[in-house]
Amino acid sequence: MLKSRANIKDVARRAGVHPSTVSRVLNPATRSMVSEALAKKILRIAEELGYRRNPLASGLRTRRTYTVGVVIPDITNPVFPPIVRAVEHALDEKGYIAILADSGSKRRSEKALIENMKARQVDGLILAAANRKDHLVDSCIDEGIPVVLVNRSVEQHSVSAVINDDELGIDLAFQHLIDLGHREIAYIGGPQRASTGYTRYRAFLRSAKQAGVNIDRELVINAREFTESAGQAAFQEIARTGKNLSAVLTANDLLALGVFDALDDLDMKCPRDISVTGFNDMPYVDRFVPPLTTVHISLEELGVQAARLLLEKIENPDAPSKQLRLEPRLIVRGSTATLNAAQAKSGNRVA
Amino acid sequence: MLKSRANIKDVARRAGVHPSTVSRVLNPATRSMVSEALAKKILRIAEELGYRRNPLASGLRTRRTYTVGVVIPDITNPVFPPIVRAVEHALDEKGYIAILADSGSKRRSEKALIENMKARQVDGLILAAANRKDHLVDSCIDEGIPVVLVNRSVEQHSVSAVINDDELGIDLAFQHLIDLGHREIAYIGGPQRASTGYTRYRAFLRSAKQAGVNIDRELVINAREFTESAGQAAFQEIARTGKNLSAVLTANDLLALGVFDALDDLDMKCPRDISVTGFNDMPYVDRFVPPLTTVHISLEELGVQAARLLLEKIENPDAPSKQLRLEPRLIVRGSTATLNAAQAKSGNRVA
DNA sequence: ATGAAAGCGCTAACAG
DNA sequence: CTGTTAGCGCTTTCAT
Numbered sequence: 141m142l143k144s145r146a147n148i149k150d151v152a153r154r155a156g157v158h159p160s161t162v163s164r165v166l167n168p169a170t171r172s173m174v175s176e177a178l179a180k181k182i183l184r185i186a187e188e189l190g191y192r193r194n195p196l197a198s199g200l201r202t203r204r205t206y207t208v209g210v211v212i213p214d215i216t217n218p219v220f221p222p223i224v225r226a227v228e229h230a231l232d233e234k235g236y237i238a239i240l241a242d243s244g245s246k247r248r249s250e251k252a253l254i255e256n257m258k259a260r261q262v263d264g265l266i267l268a269a270a271n272r273k274d275h276l277v278d279s280c281i282d283e284g285i286p287v288v289l290v291n292r293s294v295e296q297h298s299v300s301a302v303i304n305d306d307e308l309g310i311d312l313a314f315q316h317l318i319d320l321g322h323r324e325i326a327y328i329g330g331p332q333r334a335s336t337g338y339t340r341y342r343a344f345l346r347s348a349k350q351a352g353v354n355i356d357r358e359l360v361i362n363a364r365e366f367t368e369s370a371g372q373a374a375f376q377e378i379a380r381t382g383k384n385l386s387a388v389l390t391a392n393d394l395l396a397l398g399v400f401d402a403l404d405d406l407d408m409k410c411p412r413d414i415s416v417t418g419f420n421d422m423p424y425v426d427r428f429v430p431p432l433t434t435v436h437i438s439l440e441e442l443g444v445q446a447a448r449l450l451l452e453k454i455e456n457p458d459a460p461s462k463q464l465r466l467e468p469r470l471i472v473r474g475s476t477a478t479l480n481a482a483q484a485k486s487g488n489r490v491a
Numbered sequence: 492m493l494k495s496r497a498n499i500k501d502v503a504r505r506a507g508v509h510p511s512t513v514s515r516v517l518n519p520a521t522r523s524m525v526s527e528a529l530a531k532k533i534l535r536i537a538e539e540l541g542y543r544r545n546p547l548a549s550g551l552r553t554r555r556t557y558t559v560g561v562v563i564p565d566i567t568n569p570v571f572p573p574i575v576r577a578v579e580h581a582l583d584e585k586g587y588i589a590i591l592a593d594s595g596s597k598r599r600s601e602k603a604l605i606e607n608m609k610a611r612q613v614d615g616l617i618l619a620a621a622n623r624k625d626h627l628v629d630s631c632i633d634e635g636i637p638v639v640l641v642n643r644s645v646e647q648h649s650v651s652a653v654i655n656d657d658e659l660g661i662d663l664a665f666q667h668l669i670d671l672g673h674r675e676i677a678y679i680g681g682p683q684r685a686s687t688g689y690t691r692y693r694a695f696l697r698s699a700k701q702a703g704v705n706i707d708r709e710l711v712i713n714a715r716e717f718t719e720s721a722g723q724a725a726f727q728e729i730a731r732t733g734k735n736l737s738a739v740l741t742a743n744d745l746l747a748l749g750v751f752d753a754l755d756d757l758d759m760k761c762p763r764d765i766s767v768t769g770f771n772d773m774p775y776v777d778r779f780v781p782p783l784t785t786v787h788i789s790l791e792e793l794g795v796q797a798a799r800l801l802l803e804k805i806e807n808p809d810a811p812s813k814q815l816r817l818e819p820r821l822i823v824r825g826s827t828a829t830l831n832a833a834q835a836k837s838g839n840r841v842a
Numbered sequence: 843a844t845g846a847a848a849g850c851g852c853t854a855a856c857a858g
Numbered sequence: 859c860t861g862t863t864a865g866c867g868c869t870t871t872c873a874t
Contacts (some may be wrong), residue, residue: 145850158861163853170853175859192610196556197851200547200866207590215576216774221566225593226675228566232600233594237607239558240591241583242576251582256588259543397778423567427748429780439573498867509845514869521869526843546865551850846873857862 146189155185162186166193199261206236208450209257211250213269215242215393217366219421219439220268223290227266233434234451236263243269251276258285264450270294271333280286286453292335292445293463300453302445302464305337309435309468310343312415313389313417316433316470318351322387322415326359326372328399329391330366337362339389340419359385363395370406371398379406386414386483389477393418393425396475411477421471430474435467497540506536511671513537516765517544527809550612554794557587560608561802562601564620565705566593568717568745569773570790571619574641577794585802609636615801621645622684634637637804641797644686644814651679651804653796655685658785660819661694664740664768667784667821669702673738673766677710679725679750680742681717688713691742691770710736710818723748723756730757737765737834738827744769744776747783747826762828781825788819 148166152159157178164170165182174182187397199205210227212220237255242248250269254276257265270277274294280287281299283341289301316465317325327344330337341362348355358381363370371394378385379402390396396418403410410416410430418425420435445464452459503510509530515521516533525533550556561578563571579589590608590769594601601620605627608616615637621628625645630649640652640718668676678695681688692713699706714721714779729736730753741747744841747769754761761767761781769776769785776783796815803810 148853149851159851159859160853160862163851167853173859192606192853195611196551197860197866198853200545200551200851200868201853203866205547206627215566215572218774221569221572224591225566228591228593229595232604236588237592237611239588240575240579241588242579244580253583255543260546260588282799291820366778387864400778423569424775424779427751427779428775429778466529499869500867510867510870511846512844514867515844518869524843529843549852549869551852551867552869554850772863844874846871848869848871850868852866853864855862855864858860 145194146186146191147168147194148191151182151189151191154189155182157182157362166188166191202440203261205261205263207239207260207262208236208264208266208454209239209241209254209260209262210266211241211243211253211257211269211444213243215240218424219291219393219420222423222439223268223446224445226440227290227447229442229444230447231451236239236451254280258283264288264454266290266446266450268292269271270335272338273333281374284457286450286457287452288446288453290442294335297463298461300449300461300463302442302466304437304442304468305465306339306468307343307346309419309437309470310340310391311347311391312468312470313378313419313433313435314344314347314351315451316413316472316476317387317389317417318353320387320415324352324359324383324385324387325353325355325431326375326378326385326388327355327361328360328378328388328395329360330395332362334366337366337391342392344389356383359383359388366392368394368398368401371395372401373398373401375399375477376405385478386479387416388414389417391419392420393432393434395422396425396434397428400428410475413483415476417476426471427484433476434471434472435468436471438466496545497542498545499542500535502537502542505540508533517753518540544735549741554612556612556614557797558590558606558611558613559587559805560590560592560611560613560616562594562604562608562616562618562620565808566591566788569775570642570744570771574619574797575760576793577791578641578798579794581798582796582802587802589801600672605631609634615639615805617641617797618704619643620688622837623686623689624684627748635808637801637808639797639801639804642687647684648814649812651800651812651814653685653793653800653817655788655793655819656816657690657819658694658697660770660788661691661740661742662819663819663821664770664784664786665695665702666767667792667823667827668738668740668766669704671738671827674704674830675710675736675738676704676706676732677726677729677739678706678741679722679729679739679746680711680713681715681746682715685717688742695740695742704738707734707736709734709795710739716774717743717745719745719749719752722746723752724749726750726753727756732792737830739765739768741766742770743768744771744773744783744785747776747785748779751779761826766827768827777822777824784824784827785822786819789817792817 241253293301329341361374421436644652682690712725772787
């Protein structure tokens with residue numbers, strides 16, 4: 141095995157100059173300090189020797205590693221890959237690289253993960269798994285390390301984030317159900333510790349109130365997780381009440397999928413017996429049986445903007461934090477239908 | 492903003508010892524060199540000061556960064572997230588962290604990505620995007636950097652890899668179609684530059700031969716990419732031949748999805764008019780219309796084993812490379828059905 | 843068992 | 859414009 145790689149000293153020796161001169165040439169910001177002829181020569185030699193800068197060494201010196209940590213709750217949830225990809229590409233364009241960590245939704249390991257990333261001197265963090273009150277986020281802010289939240293935000297206002305207009309999203313879905321004639325509407329939300337879970341829940345209540353629709357509180361459940369099985373369990377619980385309902389609005393596509401499962405178990409058909417809406421428009425929900433009516437958000441945009449905000453923050457740590465709120469839109473597919481005569485007349489008990 | 496973090500010198504000063512002593516204590520391998528009492532004291536002080544080792548600095552010295560590069564073609568392809576997650580968790584257990592890069596299937600950037608990772612002194616590489624002949628892989632091997640391939644392998648035999656038994660997988664799918672009575676079977680494969688594309692194609696031909704089934708070569712197409720749109724285009728091309736067929740075996744679930752799309756366009760129904768099989772059993776294919784009959788492979792196992800192999804290789808670079816071949820199994824769902832009378836009698840021209 | 847000294851590869855302040 | 863010097867934080871001989 142040959143000597144691993146040419147370093148700055150090798151280049152300097154070969155060019156008959158001091159290492160620092162080479163360093164200056166190799167760094168675009170300081171290149172102009174060196175005479176053009178010499179710079180060219182050094183560049184050529186560096187090229188010949190296959191020189192690559194060692195970011196560990198330069199990072200040790202400059203405290204800039206061109207590395208950012210990306211923490212997501214579960215890469216296996218189809219919402220996240222497009223976000224991750226967009227983040228990564230945006231970072232790549234600026235010479236940054238992403239350390240990815242899937243926290244597995246476990247709080248404990250998340251702390252360790254972030255610690256690890258900080259130890260590795262990441263220049264900033266993109267967090268997709270933040271809680272509404274999050275001391276992990278707080279501690280990052282306190283330490284002055286640039287942080288951007290995606291998808292979820294925190295209550296504390298001074299942290300950069302790019303999120304969706306959840307109120308609007310829920311309202312769109314709700315109005316759609318109303319327009320189809322539904323009045324007995326159930327809601328399955330997500331964990332209240334997440335801003336998304338909380339905001340969507342509040343938004344649902346508000347939409348109902350504004351529309352003058354009375355919501356039976358027994359038909360409103362906030363699941364503990366944004367997962368299919370949690371959605372399934374929630375709908376089963378709703379079914380057990382024996383109450384009438386003709387539609388269920390969910391705060392997340394996976395929850396909606398869970399409702400599909402529960403409907404299957406109960407031998408009910410969507411949308412014939414129950415209309416269902418989701419949230420996120422995650423990949424492939426258009427292919428499900430039935431195709432899911434849902435609130436579309438631009439996952440790519442979420443990722444791109446998060447990366448952009450973070451890079452800004454890294455360049456200029458003292459600039460004020462920014463919150464971006466992306467506008468969602470409703471995508472109507474096959475899982476919602478007009479309230480039919482049978483449902484309206486006889487009531488539609490789910491038990 | 493306070494001084495960022497205690498370093499070894501701070502701990503040493505506080506403990507009234509030399510930094511090297513602290514270093515010895517903090518490193519499990521050298522801890523025994525220090526008297527137990529002193530070690531305990533130093534540990535306590537380190538704890539108090541919130542000391543974290545700076546992996547950049549130690550990596551610079553030891554040439555071990557506890558970082559591995561993971562390159563995948565497209566994180567947005569549902570096959571990869573479970574692999575990535577498994578890799579990442581397995582690495583995490585041993586204190587390693589993953590740098591993730593999505594090569595976007597673009598060869599050019601892939602080279603740059605790997606260069607970047609090498610420059611960052613990764614301890615090893617997990618590659619899911621290798622070509623059958625891959626000078627990128629070759630060059631890594633030449634440089635002596637530990638590499639493990641997942642899912643795809645290369646022709647050169649001396650590189651560690653964990654892949655699937657593609658021959659078996661294809662044969663399972665083929666036999667299934669035969670058992671259902673199909674004889675006019677089309678094949679849509681993947682790019683031949685990928686080992687998966689190549690092996691599955693050869694396997695299809697072999698299975699047909701062994702079964703004594705004559706395959707019309709016009710019904711055999713290898714798509715340029717493992718994508719939905721490539722699958723759609725391929726089936727359209729097959730349809731244009733006007734030949735009879737009752738089933739299509741695809742080398743990948745996304746290709747199968749594309750066939751679904753094409754069937755839609757042609758107003759044909761799966762499985763009524765055409766049976767379709769996929770490969771990979773990627774997440775959610777059980778929910779499609781119709782649920783896809785496909786060859787299941789354990790994505791998690793692929794990831795776990797790849798990480799294990801890489802770690803082994805990092806610990807012991809001179810150990811011989813290992814190839815692991817995981818056994819797939821067939822999952823029969825709704826996209827395949829027995830050849831029906833109508834198809835058998837009249838022929839089933841797709842045009 | 844502990845300390846001293848050197849150096850991983852790079853950059854930045856200071857000279858000249 | 860270029861060279862000198864020092865040091866980022868850590869580990870690892872080599873002494874003692």
